[in-house]
Amino acid sequence: MNDELAKEREIKIAKVERLRSLGIRPYPYRFERTHQTDKVIANFEKLSTEKTNIRISGRLVAKREHGKTIFGHLADGQGKIQIYLRQDFLGEKFRLLDLLDVGDHIGVQGEAFKTKTGEITILVKSFEFLAKALRPMPEKWHGLKDVETRYRSRHLDLIANPEVKKIFLIRTKIINLIRQFLNERGFVEVETPVLQPIYGGAAANPFQTFYNALDQKMFLRISDELYLKRLIVGGIDKVYEVGKDFRNEGLDRFHNPEFTQIEVYEAYADYNDVMRLVEELFKFIALNLFGKTEITFKDKNIDLGKPWLRLKFVDALKEKIGEDPLAHSIESLKKLGAKFGVDTEGVHSLGKMLDKFFSELIQKDIIEPTFVMDHPRITTPLAKTHRDNPDLVERFEPIIGGIELGNAFSEATDPIEQRKRFEEQIKLNEEYATLDEDFINALEYGMPPCGGLGLGIDRMVMLFTNTESIREVILFPQLRSPAAE
RNA sequence: GGGCCGUUAGCUCAGUUGGCAGAGCACCUGAUUUUUAAUCCGGUGGCCGCAGGUUCGAGUCCUGCACGGCCCA
Numbered sequence: 001m002n003d004e005l006a007k008e009r010e011i012k013i014a015k016v017e018r019l020r021s022l023g024i025r026p027y028p029y030r031f032e033r034t035h036q037t038d039k040v041i042a043n044f045e046k047l048s049t050e051k052t053n054i055r056i057s058g059r060l061v062a063k064r065e066h067g068k069t070i071f072g073h074l075a076d077g078q079g080k081i082q083i084y085l086r087q088d089f090l091g092e093k094f095r096l097l098d099l100l101d102v103g104d105h106i107g108v109q110g111e112a113f114k115t116k117t118g119e120i121t122i123l124v125k126s127f128e129f130l131a132k133a134l135r136p137m138p139e140k141w142h143g144l145k146d147v148e149t150r151y152r153s154r155h156l157d158l159i160a161n162p163e164v165k166k167i168f169l170i171r172t173k174i175i176n177l178i179r180q181f182l183n184e185r186g187f188v189e190v191e192t193p194v195l196q197p198i199y200g201g202a203a204a205n206p207f208q209t210f211y212n213a214l215d216q217k218m219f220l221r222i223s224d225e226l227y228l229k230r231l232i233v234g235g236i237d238k239v240y241e242v243g244k245d246f247r248n249e250g251l252d253r254f255h256n257p258e259f260t261q262i263e264v265y266e267a268y269a270d271y272n273d274v275m276r277l278v279e280e281l282f283k284f285i286a287l288n289l290f291g292k293t294e295i296t297f298k299d300k301n302i303d304l305g306k307p308w309l310r311l312k313f314v315d316a317l318k319e320k321i322g323e324d325p326l327a328h329s330i331e332s333l334k335k336l337g338a339k340f341g342v343d344t345e346g347v348h349s350l351g352k353m354l355d356k357f358f359s360e361l362i363q364k365d366i367i368e369p370t371f372v373m374d375h376p377r378i379t380t381p382l383a384k385t386h387r388d389n390p391d392l393v394e395r396f397e398p399i400i401g402g403i404e405l406g407n408a409f410s411e412a413t414d415p416i417e418q419r420k421r422f423e424e425q426i427k428l429n430e431e432y433a434t435l436d437e438d439f440i441n442a443l444e445y446g447m448p449p450c451g452g453l454g455l456g457i458d459r460m461v462m463l464f465t466n467t468e469s470i471r472e473v474i475l476f477p478q479l480r481s482p483a484a485e
Numbered sequence: 486g487g488g489c490c491g492u493u494a495g496c497u498c499a500g501u502u503g504g505c506a507g508a509g510c511a512c513c514u515g516a517u518u519u520u521u522a523a524u525c526c527g528g529u530g531g532c533c534g535c536a537g538g539u540u541c542g543a544g545u546c547c548u549g550c551a552c553g554g555c556c557c558a
Contacts, residue, residue, distance in 0.1 A: 068517085
């Protein structure tokens with residue numbers, strides 16, 4: 001800490017001590033509030049004509065001293081409101097305000113009135129210190145802009161930038177709406193293990209850990225899929241889970257190593273039913289957030305009220321490259337990649353290769369709500385083989401604004417085929433392919449036809465808040481630890 | 486992993502062909518009983534990200550590293 005900051009801190013600590021010496025607690029236990037700022041403003045007419053006694057608390061975010069009066073603003077969880085402190089009302093206690101700084105929490109008691117400029121204000125009759133801050137707040141006008149500091153010290157970001165808080169409130173609202181939507185349709189929310197002896201349900205590098213009591217290697221889940229399907233076998237036939245998944249992979253605008261996913265499984269349904277569910281869900285969220293189905297994302301207007309476009313994976317790719325992608329080997333795809341500017345460096349499996357072609361050549365240009373569907377079988381071991389084409393699976397990915405929002409299938413339910421499909425993945429050298437015997441065993445007890453869906457909550461929040469980086473919708477995004485000093 | 490950009494006071498930012506380290510906010514002192522980015526007087530505050538190099542002299546030029554951002558993969 002440098003001299004100036006240390007000095008400022010010393011001064012504030014001295015004020016804390018001064019308060020204590022006067023018999024005042026600088027960090028007391030509670031404050032009885034009668035209102036929050038938004039309620040005072042909303043009910044001003046009634047509160048002012050009835051001269052209601054108002055007790056309100058918050059952080060002092062501005063202090064304007066005029067000798068024997070002080071104006072300030074108090075910010076609480078709902079907004080902010082002006083306070084007006086006068087020596088003739090506060091008497092001796094007015095001098096204590098020398099010990100009050102911007103950044104401190106106080107509680108005040110008084111009445112609401114309007115100043116001559118028309119601002120709703122609390123005329124303070126008494127006040128209490130609730131917490132003294134020892135460090136200076138970010139700049140009052142420009143706020144806190146440095147993105148690194150914003151992510152590393154989110155508390156400061158939230159104090160200084162109200163629009164940031166708004167994004168996270170919308171995030172919570174979206175998650176609540178998803179739950180409401182599914183609960184109303186009879187889905188049951190469950191919790192399954194985050195700590196798993198064998199990972200599965202996706203193609204991703206897992207985080208590993210070790211459980212001492214069992215003397216056993218464990219993984220943080222990359223997906224909830226295989227556990228939720230066990231519940232479908234067990235008869236919880238409309239089920240979902242909201243939770244964190246962990247993937248030990250790169251970190252960029254669309255990826256955080258821990259991210260929030262919802263997975264939904266509905267027995268006796270197929271992927272066509274799931275598409276309708278997704279259409280209804282997005283419409284439901286938009287209507288409840290904004291009162292309309294149109295949203296703006298990256299300067300584009302997107303209407304979530306219409307049926308989504310259906311785009312077949314292989315057809316789209318065929319049109320783009322002029323030949324059937326399924327007729328190619330991994331080697332010939334590499335050559336084709338060079339021709340179309342698809343970088344295939346480090347891609348060792350056919351499934352990943354096809355995914356890569358699609359995401360680079362087609363996905364980024366999909367702006368309208370679209371279901372990319374019927375992927376090559378090889379890409380997706382947990383989806384049912386397509387009823388009309390054995391080379392494809394019944395799968396779709398919802399895409400809006402170039403962002404892949406999730407993944408859904410008619411779930412594979414045939415235990416014999418499921419085993420073969422897992423083995424096929426392992427043989428094809430698909431990275432991180434596993435064979436979960438216990439899961440296959442569960443399937444052998446009979447899993448009904450089932451539609452399944454996973455949605456990336458963080459990316460959905462990006463869409464609905466028109467935000468371009470996943471770090472803006474995750475409170476504490478992963479960053480590299482700064483060098484030790 | 487590669488390319489480009491950024492890192493200067495607690496915060497927001499300037500900093501000229503390489504020549505004394507700057508402003509606003511915040512903080513401290515004083516004035517001020519309807520201000521609201523309050524105003525006015527006077528002050529304090531720097532490991533210029535880190536480590537090397539070039540130079541009489543480096544915030545500035547060069548190299549490496551760290552962290553971050555964007556793009557590419």
